[in-house]
Amino acid sequence: MPYAPKHPCTYPGCATLVDAGNGRCERHRIQERRELDRQRGSPAARGYGSRWRKARREFLRQSPLCAQCYVLGILRAATVVDHVIPHKGDSKLFWNQSNWQSLCKRCHDKKTVQDGRWK
Template identity: 55%
Template structure:
């Protein structure tokens, strides 16, 4: 089933153009601090903390794939490299639950008593 055509004024950029422009503005992974040093630190952290902390708090056992910054670093190098600000998450928890919590303004680590659903 095809999606119906929608009207878009000629001067308004398409979604593809909007995403492309946003990606160009945000810079490369290395420019955003996620270069070789981060990849090595991430692998070491995941080896030491292999389980998703959000799933553990819900009584599930799930392998972590993402090292997440509890508080967004926003370019602050001290906060970026502070391992106390890192947590291991599985991709679904990072992409769904953590992003939702950030939008709501909940910025606490997911410990035994922090995640209650």
């Protein structure tokens, strides 16, 4: 099976060759992620402070299994409290526990990609 040829990084002025399917070289992917993180603000500034950590702990204590794995018949410990509908800064939606679900990291990462929040 033939492989697609490498192409230059899409960052302006960068000629580093990257594999097909990747837009940027490792250096510029890291740089882009740091810039996005800086623009987003700290977790506390986005509502994930001590109040959230306490609520998260209690929710995971009450719902310790990953909801998506459970539907598939898999019993896996949840480590993340996910907002079913992304809150996008809406504090009412953020704190609405009926909008929360317990997920394992794997299912949460997959959902985050599907929601289009990771590029």
